Amino acid sequence: MGGSVDLSEQRARYISLLLPLLAKTPRRLRVLVVGNYGNRNIGDEAILCSLLDIIEKAARSAHGDAEVEFYVPVRNAANLYQFHDRRNLHALPIRRTGHLFLKLLRCHLVVVGGGGMFSGYTGPLAKLVPYCALGARVLGKKVAYVGIGIYPTAPAWQRWSVWLSMLFSNLVCARDESSATTLKSLTRFKEVHVCPDLALFLADEGSLSGPEAIQPSLGAANDEINIGLSIKPLKDRVATALLVETFARIINQLDHVLRHRVRFVFFPFAMTNSLAENDSALGEALKSRMENGDCLVLLSQSRPREFMGLLGQMDLVIGMRLHSQVFAHLTHVPLIGIKYEQKNRDFLENIGAQSFTVDEVILQTEKVKRAIIDAIPRTALPHNLGCPSAPLPAS
Numbered sequence: 001m002g003g004s005v006d007l008s009e010q011r012a013r014y015i016s017l018l019l020p021l022l023a024k025t026p027r028r029l030r031v032l033v034v035g036n037y038g039n040r041n042i043g044d045e046a047i048l049c050s051l052l053d054i055i056e057k058a059a060r061s062a063h064g065d066a067e068v069e070f071y072v073p074v075r076n077a078a079n080l081y082q083f084h085d086r087r088n089l090h091a092l093p094i095r096r097t098g099h100l101f102l103k104l105l106r107c108h109l110v111v112v113g114g115g116g117m118f119s120g121y122t123g124p125l126a127k128l129v130p131y132c133a134l135g136a137r138v139l140g141k142k143v144a145y146v147g148i149g150i151y152p153t154a155p156a157w158q159r160w161s162v163w164l165s166m167l168f169s170n171l172v173c174a175r176d177e178s179s180a181t182t183l184k185s186l187t188r189f190k191e192v193h194v195c196p197d198l199a200l201f202l203a204d205e206g207s208l209s210g211p212e213a214i215q216p217s218l219g220a221a222n223d224e225i226n227i228g229l230s231i232k233p234l235k236d237r238v239a240t241a242l243l244v245e246t247f248a249r250i251i252n253q254l255d256h257v258l259r260h261r262v263r264f265v266f267f268p269f270a271m272t273n274s275l276a277e278n279d280s281a282l283g284e285a286l287k288s289r290m291e292n293g294d295c296l297v298l299l300s301q302s303r304p305r306e307f308m309g310l311l312g313q314m315d316l317v318i319g320m321r322l323h324s325q326v327f328a329h330l331t332h333v334p335l336i337g338i339k340y341e342q343k344n345r346d347f348l349e350n351i352g353a354q355s356f357t358v359d360e361v362i363l364q365t366e367k368v369k370r371a372i373i374d375a376i377p378r379t380a381l382p383h384n385l386g387c388p389s390a391p392l393p394a395s
Helices: 007-022 042-062 077-083 097-106 125-137 156-167 178-183 184-189 198-203 211-219 237-257 279-287 304-311 322-330 342-351 358-363 365-375
Strands: 028-034 067-074 089-093 111-116 142-150 172-176 225-230 262-266 296-298 316-319 334-341 354-359
Touching: 007 042, 007 142, 007 172, 007 198, 028 042, 028 097, 042 067, 042 077, 042 111, 042 142, 042 198, 042 304, 042 322, 077 089, 089 097, 089 125, 089 316, 111 198, 125 142, 125 156, 142 156, 142 178, 142 342, 156 184, 156 316, 172 178, 178 184, 178 342, 198 304, 198 322, 225 237, 225 322, 237 262, 237 279, 237 358, 237 365, 262 279, 279 296, 296 316, 316 322, 316 365, 322 342, 334 342, 334 358, 334 365, 354 358, 354 365, 358 365
Parallel strands: 028 067, 028 111, 067 089, 111 142, 142 172, 225 262, 225 316, 262 296, 316 334, 334 354
Antiparallel strands: none
16 A cells, blocks of 8 residues: 555556456446445545545446446435535435335445444444445345455454455455455455555545645745644543643644744544544644644645645645545655554555654654654745754753
């Protein structure tokens, strides 16, 4: 999933893997796409953008004049349409179970699509996905797991339910080597393909926001340093509080060192109802600890390509969310990664980005602050600052 991957080849590979499942389907294809969609998670919505494009391309490779209708189970239909503008995309509220079941009966293909769906952070509804996929197979539907992440932090019973469901599915594509390793016992009975995270194809499928996009959004001055920030709550509330306090100190001190010419821009990648997946609440807590309120801007969510376009205007990104790291990589912005789970450890290692663990951020604050200053491109520093080599104030 790193920088050496040829994305055009990998997209073609995804399409070729889907083609056998579409060979005998009708020209008017109905696809049920299952994932953490319509849940205000930008990374998952980015995955959905790419996944729909890939399925459409595969369908048109199988049938030149194919028409595809996508049906996506969601908690809130408005949340899905907020992030996607496709006439062939239909939200299926999960509370309407009868309607959802009828759509399942009418669909030709079920795709369980992408993301770190199975880990220690898995929500209660996602834990039901393997059983739903098994049910679809019982009903004679073709089922594909595409770009899936499954990690050792998931409970053993959950990993086994996924394993069993995948065993009876028609296609399994893991999104990284760690997921493939977790599924190692499955490979004795089923081929597990390893393909990149689907969000990596986002930049090639549509234009990003132009360089001017950040100006009206942030009102940034020409000589201001913009540092994108994506941090997420941890499962441990004490650790989350320590992370917030640490970054508050880092931002306040860098604001002083860089003479109030730095602006941290907080990107809320997830705004769900779960405390462990609500970046916005964490951003508000961070904002309340700012000595200079102007040095931290809290962004609103927007469509994935627009969000990536804004992140692409940063001079530096400090990213904890995997897809903040993916977006920085795609837009060629210098990145300092924060590792909290195997999925972003692997990604950061593959792209060769500088990174710290959560513990290192909390315990080695001086080292992190120096790394941030050193990572800012010299051309981004205001001309009257030069290279700030003075010792940093103590924490």
